Amino acid sequence: MIRRLAYILATLVLIASCASSPKETPQISIVPQPGFCQQTEGVFTIDRKTPVFVDFTDSTLLRTVAFLNERLQKAAGFTLDVIQDDPLDHGAEKGIFILNAGWKKEAYNLQVSPNRLLIEYVDGAGLFYAIQTIFQLLPDAIFADSRQKGVRWDVPCCSIEDAPAFPYRGMHLDCCLHFFSMDFLKKYIDIMAMHKVNRFHWHLTEDQGWRLEIKKYPLLTEKGQWRKETVIGSLYSGIYDGKPYGGYYSQEEVRELVRYAAERYVTIIPEIELPGHALAAIACYPELSCGLEDHYETATKWGIFKQVYCPKETTFKFLEDVFDEVIELFPSELIHIGGDECPKASWKQCPHCQALIKREGLKDEFELQSWFIQRMERYINSKGRQIIGWDEILQGGLAPNAKVMSWLGEEGGIRAAQQHHEVVMSPYPKYYLDYWQADPESEPLAMGGPTLLRTMYEYNPVPEVLTPEERKYIIGVEGCVWTEYMPTPARVEYMAWPRMCAIAEAGWSTAGKDWDGFTRRLEKHLGRLDRLDVGYCKAFYDPYIDLRKDTEYSKVAVISVDAPDAEIRYTLDGSEPTAQSALYTIPFAINRQQTIKAAAFRDGKKIGTTKYKNF
Numbered sequence: 001m002i003r004r005l006a007y008i009l010a011t012l013v014l015i016a017s018c019a020s021s022p023k024e025t026p027q028i029s030i031v032p033q034p035g036f037c038q039q040t041e042g043v044f045t046i047d048r049k050t051p052v053f054v055d056f057t058d059s060t061l062l063r064t065v066a067f068l069n070e071r072l073q074k075a076a077g078f079t080l081d082v083i084q085d086d087p088l089d090h091g092a093e094k095g096i097f098i099l100n101a102g103w104k105k106e107a108y109n110l111q112v113s114p115n116r117l118l119i120e121y122v123d124g125a126g127l128f129y130a131i132q133t134i135f136q137l138l139p140d141a142i143f144a145d146s147r148q149k150g151v152r153w154d155v156p157c158c159s160i161e162d163a164p165a166f167p168y169r170g171m172h173l174d175c176c177l178h179f180f181s182m183d184f185l186k187k188y189i190d191i192m193a194m195h196k197v198n199r200f201h202w203h204l205t206e207d208q209g210w211r212l213e214i215k216k217y218p219l220l221t222e223k224g225q226w227r228k229e230t231v232i233g234s235l236y237s238g239i240y241d242g243k244p245y246g247g248y249y250s251q252e253e254v255r256e257l258v259r260y261a262a263e264r265y266v267t268i269i270p271e272i273e274l275p276g277h278a279l280a281a282i283a284c285y286p287e288l289s290c291g292l293e294d295h296y297e298t299a300t301k302w303g304i305f306k307q308v309y310c311p312k313e314t315t316f317k318f319l320e321d322v323f324d325e326v327i328e329l330f331p332s333e334l335i336h337i338g339g340d341e342c343p344k345a346s347w348k349q350c351p352h353c354q355a356l357i358k359r360e361g362l363k364d365e366f367e368l369q370s371w372f373i374q375r376m377e378r379y380i381n382s383k384g385r386q387i388i389g390w391d392e393i394l395q396g397g398l399a400p401n402a403k404v405m406s407w408l409g410e411e412g413g414i415r416a417a418q419q420h421h422e423v424v425m426s427p428y429p430k431y432y433l434d435y436w437q438a439d440p441e442s443e444p445l446a447m448g449g450p451t452l453l454r455t456m457y458e459y460n461p462v463p464e465v466l467t468p469e470e471r472k473y474i475i476g477v478e479g480c481v482w483t484e485y486m487p488t489p490a491r492v493e494y495m496a497w498p499r500m501c502a503i504a505e506a507g508w509s510t511a512g513k514d515w516d517g518f519t520r521r522l523e524k525h526l527g528r529l530d531r532l533d534v535g536y537c538k539a540f541y542d543p544y545i546d547l548r549k550d551t552e553y554s555k556v557a558v559i560s561v562d563a564p565d566a567e568i569r570y571t572l573d574g575s576e577p578t579a580q581s582a583l584y585t586i587p588f589a590i591n592r593q594q595t596i597k598a599a600a601f602r603d604g605k606k607i608g609t610t611k612y613k614n615f
């Protein structure tokens with residue numbers, strides 16, 4: 001602590017004496033917003049001679065510092081010398097100083113003056129996040145993949161104190177409805193980590209495909225990875241492509257990804273669905289079902305299927321074997337057991353299930369589901385791990401140590417927190433990234449919505465009805481990416497970003513909500529995503545026309561745009577809006593057959609695309 005105080009004093013003097021710098025020093029724009037961030041005058045310039053003084057020799061921490069050099073090597077064409085010595089002995093020199101001075105897990109401080117860039121960190125994650133923040137303080141060019149000529153690597157002078165709002169900051173990806181390559185998963189994790197998101201919830205088993213190699217049950221991937229065809233368009237279309245679809249991750253690949261993620265301070269939480277969403281496994285091993293049908297096949301469209309695991313010894317043996325391998329592969333303390341959308345029809349007809357309900361003195365099939373999950377929880381707990389499951393694990397009574405991932409609105413999350421179970425908020429539709437983010441009429445097929453960027457940003461994951469004591473059980477947030485209508489990596493990126501920036505900010509930032517400030521920072525941040533070749537949705541620059549019901553014969557047009565300092569111009573005669581068209585200021589009534597066409601302009605220039613709506 002004394003070391004830290006000495007540094008703070010030294011830095012305060014330096015901040016006060018920041019040399020004056022060109023006024024065009026860019027404004028700091030970090031996503032997610034740090035808890036405290038004050039820009040001061042001047043810049044710290046990184047060049048090939050800038051030394052990095054570190055006070056540790058730990059290989060993990062050195063690996064973390066190497067991320068700084070990796071990026072500099074790519075974009076600037078040089079790396080910095082890392083000197084392991086007491087940074088205090090070099091206090092008079094110009095350089096980057098990395099000092100262990102703990103105050104909270106994952107936290108860091110940055111003090112930047114023209115001569116010194118000081119990072120104070122408590123653990124590897126804090127150091128990693130400090131480096132992520134430095135990347136966002138540098139010009140966007142730092143995110144380029146190739147050498148950038150003529151760039152000055154300036155870090156604006158500032159004082160930043162930053163620590164996460166929640167310990168669990170998650171992003172989910174369903175790799176069952178559609179399968180994604182290892183390369184894409186690594187990029188996905190990179191972009192998550194850049195936003196200080198630290199949990200990757202990997203959805204690996206489903207009705208439509210089993211994606212994880214299990215050595216003891218080779219059929220799960222030999223056969224269970226495949227579906228004979230896939231529904232085209234909406235799940236109700238009744239049209240199929242006739243093409244077999246498959247893909248799975250070998251245990252070797254899983255280990256590689258777990259390691260890759262861990263280096264970026266991301267924990268991978270595997271999800272193995274039970275008792276429902278089990279059709280791919282049942283198609284391989286029909287003895288796991290209630291045995292009411294002659295033939296089981298991996299599902300070819302999206303939805304909920306009545307073929308679920310039968311709670312009998314064969315099934316428990318199978319699941320315990322599967323979890324033995326899962327636990328071996330994934331060091332995560334939390335193991336996701338699904339638990340959602342389990343129809344009870346098969347259990348109602350199954351003599352074994354009915355006898356079991358009687359024998360165990362259960363009230364109904366909901367209590368049978370709870371019994372099933374509690375039995376699996378005991379097994380997973382016996383291996384030193386905890387379970388997390390979707391809301392439905394509350395039905396029929398929550399397993400004693402379970403954590404809840406609340407997706408059915410906020411209800412489940414509230415109930416679980418009131419019962420003193422830890423909760424991750426991932427409510428549908430507020431945090432569902434498979435929902436439209438703009439007018440469905442001009443967007444590719446999605447699950448529903450729209451859930452606009454602003455709606456996501458403004459959602460408060462801590463429900464007001466909870467008491468201060470109960471609020472402590474909200475451990476974090478997660479954005480859900482179900483891939484029914486995302487067959488390619490490009491579509492995943494389009495749906496996930498930039499809305500996921502808003503969720504990441506809810507998970508990380510303690511700075512409080514400020515929509516205008518967020519849009520200003522986000523616009524600069526989009527430049528970084530461009531450099532990283534993230535194919536995000538550009539609806540940010542487009543007007544959103546909402547026709548709200550007014551009277552029986554009229555509607556009210558409410559038009560908004562996310563991009564800051566933009567004006568909306570519109571026409572009602574079908575012509576293309578220009579910078580001279582009517583300026584939208586307040587909502588207006590529309591009562592005859594008309595087409596509203598609107599576009600956003602800044603300094604007389606159109607910034608997005610024209611949107612229209614017919615009445």
Ligand SMILES: [Zn+2]
Pocket residue numbers: 289290309310311346347350351352353
């Ligand atoms: Zn049964």
